[in-house]
Amino acid sequence: MYPAAFDYAKPATVAEAVSLLSANPDAKILNGGHSLLPAMKLRLAQPAMLVDIGGISELKQVSVNGGATIGAAATYDDLLKHDGLKAHTALYEAMSKVGDVQVRNRGTVGGSAAHADPAADIPAALIALGAELVAVGPNGTRTIAADDFFVDILTTALEPDEVLTEIRIPASGASSAYEKFAHPASGYAVCGVAVALERDGEGTVTNARIAVTGSVYKATRCSAAEAAITGTKATAADIEAAAAVAADGLELAGDHYASAEYRGHLTKVLTKRALTRAAG
CATH class of the missing domain: 3.30.43.10 (Uridine Diphospho-n-acetylenolpyruvylglucosamine Reductase, domain 2)
Structure with a gap:
């Protein structure tokens, strides 16, 4: 049509x-x-x-210096070729799992964030890494935490006359990972889980950020799992216990392909896998 x-x-x-x-x-x-x-x-x-913002050169800039600043019009392919972004593993892995080569050559992290598809990979990674999103509008520039950016299905905190200009990933000592169960036809996440763990010198988890996509109506933090893993050494038993409560408190989505119950199960399985790799 x-x-x-x-x-x-x-x-x-x-x-x-x-x-x-x-x-x-x-x-x-x-x-x-x-x-x-x-x-x-x-x-x-x-x-x-x-x-069409594709011709605005400043929106394609990428810089990495501990943290990372990503222009909203930088493509996945641009970013996957940037070795410095590999340190932000959850985002790098999420980008690598988006669509196919053709999609990654044209699609952008900024576009995925602004569209806020509930099954997109990028929002969960941005939340787990504590990203900030910068918007410019007629009233100036403002910075929005990823936790507050994703409001509902296909809905963000952006105003209609604002342009998302860049995404900032803070510098941290966190180790991170992203795990995904993809829909076989669309490639979107039936469930995806991003994890970022910060640990002290003795190996104790001091801060945990765990976010899920696909299983829910918007990218959402798994607060119960975060609380369960924080303060532990992230042993196999600790990870098992945290994964067991990963779906607690979530408003799970369901459809003809995957029920809410099944998506809850996937959330637990993928949380365990992501925690295991982030803690490894």
């Missing part, structure tokens, strides 16, 4: 993009386009204008 008619603009700067969004309330940002364009072809989305 063909999309409805729309205007097209390709700004050269973030300020110009913000101005276009402010002047056109029904406009949508085009980045990689892997989610928006199929929706437009099905007429599930009918924006009056597409604001």
